[in-house]
Amino acid sequence: MNLSHSRKLENASWLLEDYQLLLHQLPEPLCLVSSTHTGQPDSILFANAKAQELLQLTEKEWQEYTWEQVFITHLSGRALRICLQEFTTGDGNLYFIVTLSDATDYVETKEKLRIMSSEFESLFKYNSHIVYTINQQGMITNFNDAGLRRLGYSKEEMLGMHFQEVILKEDSIRTQTYFDEVLKGNVQTFQIRIKDKSGFFFPIEVTAVPIKIDGHVTGVISTAQDISARLEMEEKLKDSEESYRALFEYNVDPVITYDLEGRFLAFNKATEEILGADQQQLIGQPFLPYIEEELRELTWHHFQQVLKGKPYQYETRAVNAKGETISLHITLIPVFVKGELTSIHCIGKDITIRKNHDQMMHYLAYHDNLTGLGNQRLFNEKLKKWLKEETGKELGLWILDLDRFKFINDNLGHEAGDRLITSFGERLQSAVGSKGTVYRYGGDEFAVLTPGLSEIATKLLAVEVTSALSKPYDIDGFSTILTASVGISLYPRHGREERTLIRAADHAMYHAKKHGRNMFQLYTTDTEGLAKTDLRMEALLHKALENNEFVLFYQPQYHAESGKIHGIEALIRWNSPELGMVPPSAFIPLAEETGLIVAIGEWVIEEACRQNKAWQDQGFPATPIAVNMSLRQFYQADLLETIKGILKKTGLGPRCLMLEITETIAMQEDIAADILQQIKELGVRIAMDDFGTGYSSLKYLQTFSIDHIKIDKAFTDKLHTKEGRAIIATIISLGHHLDMTVIAEGVETPKQVQELKDLGCDVFQGYYFSRPLAPADLVDQLFG
Structure with a gap:
């Protein structure tokens, strides 16, 4: 205790004696505080029991602290209501009677109310949606700025207006029912259509909450959101869903959803029809057994590619319940939900007709449409392939030119000529048999490739072929003879290149035709000379x-x-x-x-x-x-x-x-x-x-x-x-x-x-x- 404080207590001793009993008995916390020479509170001279309890100080402690020390040390974080009353003693000293009360709860409550009021004001004022309040009579009592802007009214125009004035007539009764429910204390959420100042109607979604004071509903506060865009999006989603459903359900092509293991999750009617299986047979079952057996491994490899997260296309062949083979073009599309691959969409296109058409076009491109034999293009490709592989085997290349066919064709007519060509091709193919492949080289020329035959075997076969070809043909009951001059070159003896072998066989054929026809001639250097002579002779003959x-x-x-x-x-x-x-x-x-x-x-x-x-x-x-x-x-x-x-x-x-x-x-x-x-x-x-x-x-x-x-x-x-x-x-x-x-x-x-x-x-x-x-x-x- 300092000396100054001690003197102040001695001077106030009379107060202690006179008022001690009174101050201790008062129910309110009281303190007696001295003053500084400037007239400010200084030291606590006395505190009754209530004050000591409030200040949480013992008598010894409050005598040791100044006024400021007490409030700084012991009252941090607490709120006190303080009332100071001045009085002066006969000796002229200034003192303060201090009445104390704990205001912490009040202050906290007041602060909470302030915060809540600020939050509510922010929610109401700065909300981007429409926010308004209505009294029990349905009159608008408040409207936020965002709502005023959306409807185009001023606040003065809006306040005092009945809420029914801005609601579409068709929604009036329904809205009143919702309002009555809120007045009963029930929160309501609903959609209605309201109009702005220009008379344009738009949809809103309303959440109406009752305002209660002391347990009584005094009004309604509502938030409303313009849902025009949302409804438009929902409509688009609905259309999209219907479109997807139409794409899925009514698509003439198979549309399937697989899980990641290739099992059927969903599919349309076209899938059932093309596979000849119903929902009970397919749901949960793998698709692979429906794929043509030799293509299953490759098709599964294709399916695995879509698991990488990107669309994938391929072609395969399926076999339906009837055993029919269907060619399919498959488009696989990965399906992601929240970034995770969950399933696979599949669109199958039946390309059987197109494939058959392609095969037919390929067949027509490489086969003679009259005889069905391979044409010159196929002959050239097979010859190139054989020469490229060079298996080490011998190869015989035959060129056959029909004797006097042009005359027969001109005089019997092209239809009979075509039948004669067809019959000749069939007989040639039959005579060659499995020892070679016959081609229609063009016009009245045929070609044969006989791989793996020796020179002797080739000659023996040529004898058999020319003998078979020289027998009469019956065309519409008319018997005629059609013979051929045959030239043969051998690989590798007469050449290793395509052009060399064809030219050699051509020269040999010319030699056979020159020396009586209806015979075969193996290529020699002499036959080439004779062929060249024939070409020269033909040029001279024209002149x-x-x-x-x-x-x-x-x-x-x-x-x-x-x-x-x-x-x-x-x-x-x-x-x-x-x-x-x-x-x-x-x-x-x-x-x-x-x-x-x-x-x-x-x-x-x-x-x-x-x-x-x-x-x-x-x-x-x-x-x-x-x-x-x-x-x-x-x-x-x-x-x-x-x-x-x-x-x-x-x-x-x-x-x-x-x-x-x-x-x-x-x-x-x-x-x-x-x-x-x-x-x-x-x-x-x-x-x-x-x-x-x-x-x-x-x-x-x-x-x-x-x-x-x-x-x-x-x-x-x-x-x-x-x-x-x-x-x-x-x-x-x-x-x-x-x-x-x-x-x-x-x-x-x-x-x-x-x-x-x-x-x-x-x-x-x-x-x-x-x-x-x-x-x-x-x-x-x-x-x-």
Whole structure:
């Protein structure tokens, strides 16, 4: 205790004595406080029991502290209500009677009320939604700024307005019901439509809360949120959901939801239809058993890719309950919920028709649509692949060119020609069998690849194939022969590259065609030289007619009994400046292949007629002149007009012209018979050349208007044999019975002359009597 404080207590001793009892008995906490020289409270001189209790000080403690120390040390965090009353003693000293009361609870309550009031004011004033209060009569008593802005009213306009004034009429009764419920103390949440000052209605969601004072509802406070955007979003979501449902339920394609293990969670009707299974069979089951067995591993690998979180597409094939295979294009879409992959959406597109179409297009791209055989494109690709792999095995490459097909096609018609090509392809494929693959190389050419066959085995197979191909074909009841010239090259002997092997086989085929057709030829360097010669010859042949390089030689025919001249056969030669004198056997087949034979044949007829008329004009006897006619020439559309024109142009009588045809005209019996009849009506004679070597029946002698039969040299050469003599005797007898003159070709010996006379042959032609002669030489020999 300090000295100053002690003196103050001594001075106040009278107070202690007079008021101690009184102050201790008062129910209020009281203190007696001295003052400083400036008149401010200084030291606590006395505190009654209530004050000591309030201040939580003992008598000793309060005597040791100043006024400030007591409040700083012991009253921190507490609130006191203090009332100071001044009084002055007789000695002039100033003292304070201090009345104390604990105001901590009051202050805290007041602070809480202040805070709550501030929070409520913030909630009401700064709320972005509409906030308003309504009294029990439904009158608006307060409205926040955000609400005023949204509705377009001022606060003065809004206060005192009944809430029903801003509500859509259709929602009025319902809103009143909600209001009445809130007045009963029940919180209500509902949606209504209100209008702004301009009359525009919009939807709000209202939460109405009763205002209670002392347990009584005195009004309503409400918050309202403009839900236009939300309802629009909900509508869009609804539309989206309906669209999704439509996409899912009514999609013509399968739409499926899988779990992450590939099990069915949901699917649409199209899925059931395409798989032939219902919901009970599919839900919870894995999809993999419905995939074609050989594709399951690959399809599961595809499915795993979508688990990486990105859409994935692939193609596969499913097998439904009926065992039908369906080609599918699959689109997998990962489904995320809160960032976690939960399931897989699958959209399947049935591409079976498209796949079949693609396969058909691929088939058509690589196969001949007439024969069904692989085409040239497939042939080239297979050959390239085989050469690239180079297995070490041998390979035979065949090129087959049909003999005289163009003529047959032109005259039988394209439809019959197509059937003939088809039959030929079938027979070729059957003959080759499992030893090779047949392709239609293009037009009237075929190709064959025979891998793994040795040279000897290839030749043996070629013999079998050409033999099978040369047998007659029956086309609409008509029997015809269609042969092929075959060229073969061997890998690696004749080359290791595609072009080299094809060229070698081509050259070999040319050689086979050059040397008689209906045969095969293995490639050699000689065949390539001959092929090159043929190409050169073809180029020269095109110019030969224009350059007047063709000449006619004439071979006389004699009566067997009288030895007099019977007729003359005109035989063509090609006097080429580059090739020399070319025999018909060297260029006639090429002329037939190229189509030049028609123009050349017309020139032969005209030149023979001109020469014969020239001889007659010189005074020589009128003698028939015979001209060979090719099959192509015979069936040309303007044949009759051409013959008429030549006869008229040259002035030769028709009885002095004889056209020699072969049995091959019988391939179109009705047409041939009609043409021959018209030729006969012109007065021109007809001879059947090379009789017995063709492919027709003997019945055609009766059908056709034939004047002469010519026995082929092949039979004359065999006259010394029993069989040859019998055949010639039969031909002569047949001709005579049909009133035809029989001419024997190739008569070269006196013995043949005598034997033919003995058999009754009418006319002889051959080297025994005369070789083919130039016009001047023939005149010298016949007419001196």
